[in-house]
Amino acid sequence: MFLGTYHPRLDDKGRLILPAKFRDQLAGGLVLTKGQERCLAAYPMREFEEIHEQLRKAPVTDRRVRDYSRVLLAGATDEQPDKQGRITIPTHLRQYAGLERDLAVIGTGSRVEIWSATAWEDYLAASEDAFADTAEEVVPGLF
DSSP, X not given: OBOOEEOOBBOTTSEEEOOHHHHHHHTTOEEEEEOGGGOEEEEEHHXXXXXXXXXXXXXXXXXXXXXXXXXXXXXXXXXXXXXXXEEEOOHHHHHXXXXXXXXXXXXXXXXXXXXXXXXXXXXXXXXXXXXXXXXXXXXXXXX
């Protein structure tokens, strides 16, 4: 399970050093793709294969399935971390998420999200009040 928030930086070649706590789970390869709210999502290869299998079973006659599949898969790239735990984030994904130098890399359970540090802070500021209000709706019986 991916947990926590880390603040690495992109180097001049568009490479990200993955947080040490995430490296073992991503060492076998990962898929990097567009996430919601203009972040990037990094999935361990096995997790992404399961998502792809679910999409394969979804009815392509449903426009929402086609739209979601296109956006998710067309921009996706498979990456293999190097010996230092670095991955290269392709230009089109850096542009999509507005990534420059300072990042927020967060664990969200089954995936890692990569945000512009500024966008992450803005998201938190806008979302934290609603967090307490929606706990019962999202996970009934949690609190």
